[in-house]
Amino acid sequence: MTPVWVNHIENGLINPxxxxxxxxDGVFATMRTASTDMTAGVLFLDGHLCRLQQSCERLGIEWCPSDLLIQQLNQLAKQYPQHCIKLLLTRGVGGRGYQAPINTNVTEVVSVHAIPDHYHDWQQSGIALASSPISLGRQPLLAGMKHLNRLEQVLIKSQPLPLTHQDWLVFDCDGNVIESSIANIFVINNNQVFTPAITHAGVSGVMREIMIDTLLCHGIAVMATQLTLSDIKAAEHIFITNSLFGIIDVTAIDDFQFSRWTQTSRFRHVLSVNLSL
Incomplete structure (x- = not known):
């Protein structure tokens, strides 16, 4: 049974x-806990909590992480090393209509999950992406947030992948490359790194922001810009990032092959995101 707490009540229930x-009406974060051979804790916890708070502000939800919540997350990180902790926030109980009540109490749901075993294999071997036939809508008011309206991703994941590919490459409805179905994407050409600008669609992941800062600190230029499939296919190297598997090379997109970046392992070590079995 998945360990879960609703407003700090173990196995608590959510009001219908x-x-x-x-x-x-809410947002969520998926966070990885450190391995047993590292200092116990939630990796990049401050970044996750900051993004959640910023997203709540954008939605007009009054929330900030309490000391009790942070204590709970840190305790779970010690109890469940190298796991996923999901923190889900909603505006709370409201009426039947779309209009939110003036006074609401945020619902906090914390759950613990195993990290998929194949993520370790992906780190070692890289993965192939296939172009998704389902596009993302463009909505700048929601772009970047990891909000609870994930029906686009549900539809994308409902499509059968080619047997030789592990995830989808996702575009917006104007044909711009946005992300994979589960991660942000980075493209390397002529020693410069490009990543899609998350201004109208997609999720700006915590690991994406950390990766950008880390690359800049190591003297590697990064540009957030519009990218098309042609830009992607012209790349020398491609990698994807998320908070659970860290950094993974992309070895193919559709029928186009890419060599693995020689710096991937280095930056996994720098950021302490290597997965062990």
Whole structure:
């Protein structure tokens, strides 16, 4: 049984009138806990909490992480090394209509999950992406947030992948490359790194922001810009990032092959995101 707490109550229940259930009115984060051979804790916890708070502000949800919540997350990190902790926030219980009540109490849901075993294999071997036939809509008011309205991703994941590919490359409805279905994407050409600008669609992951800062600190130029499939296919190297598997090389997109970046292992070590079995 998945360990779960609702407002700090173990195996607590969510009110059926919660706005997260009714409208997807909320945000969430998936965070990785450190390995047993590292200092116990949630990796990049401050970044996750900061993004959640910023997203809540954008949605008009009053929330900040309490000392009790932070204590719970840190305790779970000690109890469950190299696991995923999911923190989900909703605006709380509301009425039947879209209009949010003036006074609401945020619902906090914390759950613990195993990290998929194949993520370790992906780190070692890289993965291939296939172009998704389903595009993302463009909505600048929601772009970047990891909000609870994930029906686009559900539809994308409902499509059968080619047997030789492990994930989808996702575009917006104007044909711009945005992300993979589960990660942000980086393209390397002429010793410069490019990543899609998350201004109208997609999620700006915590690991994406950390990767950008780390590359800049190591003297590697990074540009957030619009990218097309042609730009991607012209790349020398490609990698993807998320908070659970860290950094993974992309070895192919559709029928185009790419060599693995020689710096991937180095930056996994720098950021302490190597996975062990």
């Amino acid at each position: 009138f919660d706005r997260g259930v009714a409208y997807g």
